[in-house]
Amino acid sequence: MVTLPELFVKRTKSLLGDEYPMFEKALGNTSSVSVRVNDKLVDFKPSDENVPWCNAGFYLDERPLFTADPLLHAGVYYVQEASSMFLNQIVECFLKDATRVLDLCAAPGGKSTLLLQSLSSNTLLVSNEIVRSRAMILAENIIKWGNPNVVVTNNASQDFGKELPAFFDAIVVDAPCSGEGMFRKDGGAIAEWSEQNVQQCAIRQKAILQDVWNSLKDGGVLVYSTCTYNREENENNVSWICEELGAECLKPDISRFEGIVETESGFRFYPHKIKGEGFFISVLRKHKRDEQVNPRKSKNNKQLDKRVDKSGDFNRYITHPDNFLFIKMDNRVSAYKKEHYTDCLELNSKLNCLINGVQLIEMKGNDAVPTHQLALSKIIDKRAFICVELDYKDTIAFLKRESITLPEGTPRGYVLVCYQHQALGWVKNIGNRCNNLYPQHWRIRMHL
Helix, strand or coil: CCCCCCCHHHHHHHHHHHHHHHHHHHHHHCCCCEEEEECCCCCCCCCCCCEEEEEEEEEEEECCCCHHHHHHHCCCEEEEHHHHHHHHHHHHHCCCCEEEECCCCCCCCCCHHHHHHHCCCCEEEEEEECCCCHHHHHHHHHHHCCCCCCEECCCCCHHHHCCCCCCEEEEEEEECCCCCCCCCHHHHHHHHHHHHHHHHHHHHHHHHHHHHHCCCCEEEEEEEEECCCCCCCCCCHHHHHHHHHHHHEEECCCCCCCCCCCCCEEEEECCCCCCCCEEEEHHHHHHHCCCCCCCCCCCCCCCCHHHHHCCCCCCECCCCCEEEEEECCCCCEEEEEHCCCCHHHHHHHCCCCCCCCEEEEECCCCCCEECHHHHHHCCCHHHHHHEEEECCHHHHHHHHCCCCCCCCCCEEEEEEECCCCEEEEEECCCCEEEEECHHHHHHCCCCC
């Protein structure tokens, strides 16, 4: 049984009443393990038990050593806590027509990869993280997921409100919080808990929301969530949004799902009621002002024609190339969805973009080196490349960035290595050996 701070116990007893003993008992149980599958591998089904509110989510009977599974590194699935997958229901109810969506506090990438899976492929997602080290992890997970309709940024919340007024149809704010909902999984969250920290988190959350509010269109949707239980960071903050910023709460139908607790302004997930961790989520619609802001129009960029690479050299690298523009900048060639290109240019000029478009190649002298982003992208056309299927042993060696041996007769040049037909990355075959091009900072470091 976990030892909880006395003040937390007192506060949570007042919140749960007679249910508190069941809640405390649940905190002593082992956490459930859940994953959400990508559409890279058709009919991939890791178990027979679905997460009720997300068809792509599955519970596992036990926690495997995920690092040892090449399919995780290939982006075939993402390890995600089941409660937070409820965002899928909100997308289904309210965000299907959104054309631009911001995931503001996105690292390590669970909600962003879910959004990429649930939103229309015509939607442009901006996935942001303010902390540089966490933003790099976010970029890695976005690359593994493989969608072309996403920009990854490393910016503060105020940058969006200042630089991109009325730009987004929807904003998701999974706010930094006191982490009470993670007590069962993270003993450090218990050690760090204090009532003062709860109050400080609530203040910081309001500041973040106020910073980004101007970037949401009138009538746009805000999704606000935390992984904590207290009212200060949850319902009280939602009330503040409604009263001070100007919004109304929206409610998806949860009648199909047992155990979710509906409150006056959101939904609560408790570990004694559902198979998952503690979580709170609310959906709000921004009020339309009496004086409507002129609808935002895409700017015609005069540099567009200068940047378009019309040689067609790289069209064959991707499927459906007619849907993309191929842009050469400096020593790189990237593909942009045509409908997103102007927005991507604007984002690139105003934000610190880590990913913008699908980078196809990097020129090193006269050598066009294919990128890791291309290898893991859903738009790669494997017919354009030499592909080699690896067994498990060689796959792990490749993911450790060790040397591997290709089958005799493999042509020289850049080779796409795969495991169970899922692309993992590149090697350069130079005849008597091959150079492993797996990203140095992604390599498996543990002994397997």
